[in-house]
Amino acid sequence: AQADLESATRADSSSPVPWMKLARFHLESLLSVESGLAAAQRAVALAPANGEARDLLGWAWYLNRHGDEALAELRQAIALAPRTASAHYHLGVVAAQAGDRETARRAWQRAVDLDTTGDVEGRAARALSGLR
Numbered sequence: 001a002q003a004d005l006e007s008a009t010r011a012d013s014s015s016p017v018p019w020m021k022l023a024r025f026h027l028e029s030l031l032s033v034e035s036g037l038a039a040a041q042r043a044v045a046l047a048p049a050n051g052e053a054r055d056l057l058g059w060a061w062y063l064n065r066h067g068d069e070a071l072a073e074l075r076q077a078i079a080l081a082p083r084t085a086s087a088h089y090h091l092g093v094v095a096a097q098a099g100d101r102e103t104a105r106r107a108w109q110r111a112v113d114l115d116t117t118g119d120v121e122g123r124a125a126r127a128l129s130g131l132r
Contacts, residue, residue: 001025009039016053019043023056033063044073051081059090062097070094085115089124096127105131 005025008018019042026036037060043053058073071094077087092107104127111124 002031009042014046016043016047016050019046020050020053020056023060027056027059027063030063033060036060037064049080051077051079051084051087054080055084055087055090058087058094062090062094067094067098071098083114085111085120085124088114089120089127092124092127096131101131 002022002025005018005022009022012018019039023036023039023043026032026039037057040053040057040060043050044057047053054073054077058070058077061067061073062070071091074087074091074094077084078091081087088107088111092104092111095101095107096104108124108128108131111120112128115121115124
């Protein structure tokens, strides 16, 4: 899968889409989160106003242990795409890690409210129940 995704970035290097797919592959599988960070950075460079790309970059920063950068990118992702459940979920994780329980609670509740696919809702609901 990684080779196919890398081939797609070479075939269409000016589009953020293959870079976002490559970033998601690395970040979701936790295989080479450094490569996920690089792919997410490339996607944002190509589409700086894309909230999904910013969400991926924020999560990549977090997984690479850069909490301040993660918070900044995730806040930007939400400003650009306020209905993106994953960005709210990721913001909750980063805020909780930083000890900001109230921001985490609000972000996770928003993720639950926004998720229409079920991909994020369960994780956000479990995180919320862990705060209580």
